[in-house]
Amino acid sequence: MQVTETKAEGLTREYNVVVAAADIEEKVTTRLAEISKTIKIPGFRPGKVPAKVLRQKYGQSVMGEVLEGAVNESSSKTIADNELRPVAQPKIEITKFEEGADLEYTMSVELFPEFDMMDFKKISLERLVVPVKDEEIDETLQRIADANKDSEAVKSKAKKIAKGNIAVIDFVGSVDGEEFPGGKGEDYPLEIGSNTFIPGFEDQLVGLKVDDEKDVEVKFPEEYGAENLAGKDAVFKCKVKEIRNVVPAEINDDLAKKVGMDSLDALKDAIREERSKEFDQMTRQHVKKHLLDALDDGHAFDLPESLVEGEVEQIWAQFEETRKNNPEQIDESDKDKSDEELKAEYKEIAERRVRLGLVLAEVGRVNEIQLNQDDLNGAIMNEARRYPGQEQAVFEYFKNNPQAIEQLRAPLFEEKVVDFILELAAVTDKEVSADDLLGALNAEEEAEEKPAKKAAAKKKAPAKKKADDKAEGDE
Template identity: 55%
Template sequence: MQATETLSEGLKREYKIVVPASELDQKVTARLKDAAKTMSLPGFRPGKVPVSLLKQRFGKSVMGEVLEETVNESSQKTMTDNELRPVMQPQIEIVSFDEGKDLEYTMAVELFPEFEPMDFASLSLERMVADIDEGEVDSALERLSEAYKESQPVKSKARKAKKDDVLVIDFTGRLDGEEFPGGKAEDYNLELGSGTFIPGFEDQLIGSKAGEEKDVNVTFPEDYGAENLAGKEVVFSVVVKEIRETAPAAIDDELAKKAGKETLDELKQAIRDEQGKEYGNYSRAKLKRTLLDALADGHSFEVPAGMLEAEAKAVAKSLQDEANAAEGVEPPAEGEEAPEPEVTDEHREIAERRVRLGLLLAEVGRLNNIEVTPDDVNKALMSEASRYPGQEKMVMDFYRQNPQMMEQIKAPIFEDKVCDYVIELAKVTDKPVSIEELMRDPDEEDAPKAEAKPAKKKAAPKKKAAKKEAATEEAPES
């Protein structure tokens, strides 16, 4: 094999690689000899088939396997011999090959840039922290109280039913004077204004009294599930047996038990813990963003052009998809492809930041032996699968059978572990802030650049959306 460098420009390298025909023929012959030991053909005893006959019959298919193997081995040897550290898979292009002739191909590769990470101990970062707001705890209790609201019989017989009351009713529905299946019930509890029944039914019972009998005339929707009733006018004979007033449940130990806790104090503490976890997530996200901003500002090195262009296209498409969703643009029909969006300088600026951060984090992880363990992956998979109750095994199998999807699981884990490593070395000062400041949307004009929570989808002009995307903490895995 002979490898000749034909291009050395920045991070780009290209080589012309020639493998002699004799070397290829030796590999084909050796493989056929191994096959001949066990192969049998009509007229020959097992293991006695001449190699020349096997070469005549199977030479082309074996040569295809040998070519693929030879290209892989020779390209890898070229990178090893020249101490190349590729940032992506090399691009291979066969220049010439024919039976009995040399194999010639070109290999183009982009290299991992050489740089030295900054001294992370020199970083000074602020971590925003907010105390639990007892008012928020009270609000959460009130929402639970409303969710578990109770009803009590109205004592006054003269009291008329109003919205949010619960009526205990008997009803019988008739279509053209005849009862229809499913149109009858006794002691049914109906909350007025809940929208439980077909439109118009509940409204006609507002103002009724306990003991009153009433005919309710309604029309079933055109798209009603039962075809015999869709779009039909029917009459329900209704007896209002009781009117019950609803009221929020008392905020006490009984409410706590309904919510899965033993006492009200336990429930309050559970709410505080949940809020503390939520605030902690916001605090971590903003600290991570501050860190990534500092890392981006503290490093300047050339990024591979191929990675940059691929990421710029991804940014352009992501922003175009977001804009289309905000504007209600219908996606392409099945079998059609959406036109490729134009890649602008702004997209490339965003992409360059992402690529540089991705390469930096990859290098910090390599230098410090930071790895994603099988346990890390299993925890992330279980967390993802838990979002689909009853389909957990199917989700787990889907990820495990798709290497690309598994990489999507591993990449954020790796990024978080590297960021945690850097944060441990940096000087981090806690900064008390209000809950409003901690949770402030980064798109607000007065929000500092470093303050960001997980990106929220919202309608925005293209330029604004691009700025927001530039500040996200995602970076490509190298």
Template identity: 50%
Template sequence: MQVTETLNEGLKRGYTITVPAADLEAKVDEKLTEAQPTIEMKGFRKGKVPMALLKKQFGDRLMGEAMQESIDGAMSKHFEESGDRPAMQPKVEMTNQDWTPGDDVEVTLSYEALPEIPDVDFSDVELERLVVEPAEADVTEALESLAKSAQAYETKKGGKAAKGDQVVIDFLGKVDGEPFEGGAAEDYPLVLGSDSFIPGFEDQLIGLKKGEEKVVEVTFPAEYQAENLAGKAATFDCTVKEVKKPVDAKIDDELAKRFGAEDLDALKTQIGERLTAEYSGAARQVVKRRLLDALDGKVDFALPPSLVEAEAKQIAHQLWHEENPDVQGHDHPEIEPTEEHTKLAERRVRLGLLLAEVGQKAEVTVSDAEMTQAIMQQARQYPGQEREFFQFVQQNPQAAQQMRAPIFEDKVIDHVLDQAKVTDKPVSKDELQAELEKLEDET
């Protein structure tokens, strides 16, 4: 077998691999000899089928296997001896498409090699880690928000219904003077301004009092889900049976129990712990970004063009969808990356390769327990389908890698932070928020 270099420019590599016909024939004969004792064929005793007949029966299939094994073996040996690591799946093409038995096999192998990543001394990286302790005012604010979310409604004596009030109504809907299916209800609680009914319906109930009646005139939207009603004018005979105003729940032990706490003090403790976790997560975003900024300025090496191009396209595609949220599918014109997209892609690829190298040298791994925890956490986003999601990730290597990658990166970040000079800096919640907003502006 012969491997000849045809391209060596930057990170681009090209080779021609020639597998002699004699080697292929020998490999086929080896396979047949190995299988001969177990083969049975009509007219012959087990293991006594002539080699020529076996070759006629199975030779073509075994020749294909021999080709694949020879080429795969040559590639493996090449990567082992050269030390190259392909940035993406190598491209392999057979050059003599008119190959016939007895001919040598020639293939071309091309790829982009991953660059040599220089060792980095992290001890001179200086960073501040922001630390926020939840203030009593923060806990109080969170409690008030909980009370507002748990608000109830109490009777509004003698008052007119206003936006934000709840009216309890009976209604009967009609189209062309005839009631339609699903257009009637009794004692229906409707919050005015919630936009839960047809546009224009709720506004016509504002100002009504208990006991008053109103014929509401509306038009169903053209895209209404019930085709028999879409775009049609309708009337609703409404009777207001009660008007209620919103009241926030009291901040007491009863509120705490509604949220699963034993009493108010326990709820405050839970809120404090949650806020601490939120502030810590936000502070980590800041210190991680500042660390990546520092690392980006410390290293410089050649980047595989294919990785940069793929990353730039992904960035451009993602940003385009963020700017065009109404487009859900991908049947849109191809999005061409800009120079800005490419520059961001270069940063991401550079840092990604660096962190991967650091993690490999530090023998950073993602345990099965960490993967299981991550999968279970994400599975909660699909209530009732947790098991199916778990099985999907287990059976889909690409999905598993997408979940493993951020865990690996976070562990490498922790490894680097342990070697850097990191000092804790106490700040307020507002100062932390300002830093987060600064990160968004820099993106």
């Protein structure tokens, strides 16, 4: 095998590779000898088929197999001999091959950039922590009680409907005198003041008594889901069948048992634990965002063009899909921009993503951070919890689909690396309210919709050392 480096610019290396015809012929001959032991051809015993017959019948398929193997073997050897770290599969193009002649091909490789990792101990972060207060537990208990309230019929015929009552009604709706699908109901329990019907509907029932009838005139909202009704005037012929008083549920052990808990204290503990998990996830999201910002600011190096281009294509595809199917979700300031302007902005986002991906990957490699089976099992359990009552089906899905498990690896690995860096960084806790934390997250989400302009001004730093050399020196 003869290898000649033809290009060494930035992160790109190109080689011209020649595999001798004699080597290819030797592999073809060896492979034909192997299959002759098992192949069955009429008129010949296994293992006794003449080489000429074998070559005539199977030569082309064997040659294809050998060429593929020769390219894979020689390209892998070229990468190993030159101590290359490709960020993606090399691009290979066969430039010359005829049977009996040398195989020649070109190989283009884009390399993992070499860079100095920042000192993670110098990263300062503020972690917003939300304690679960008793008032929140009480509010949640009240919502549970409201969802489990009961009602009792009013015996007095003189009773008039008031807000807070449940009016059991029959109704038939029409637009321009024509009944419309879904506009009819019988014995429908409508809580007055719940605002579950069209605006103005419930208010017109106030003051009616049992057996009263009334034409309720309303207008469907312009944004109503059914296009044939949106913005239309409608009339609902209503008859009051019954009036019921709401009976609030008491917050006690009986309520707890009604929702599947052993006692009120157990219900409170479950609420506190669930709220803590929600706040912890929000806190994690916030501190991780700021950590990634620090990592992005702390590293500057050449980026593999193929990775950036692939990320840009993915972002652009998502944008075009949104522009086509959900144009209302496009930011107003983006609607007047040309595709070229938008792509330039999205390239900045792509560069940040690629840069962070490479940094996290290198931190994991240098520090030998790996996933174990417990990590994967935990991720599968979390997925199963998202589908109550279908846990076994989720387990079976992952059991029978190894590729689905592989899709869990990348985010799991990222979280492990983030945990590793957070252990080294200077992180201080700050107690805030839930509204404060949610406000901070919303502000960050809005900011992320626009590319960080400072990324465009980021200077490229020379690679003084390999990242692993730097890590060894820090030790």
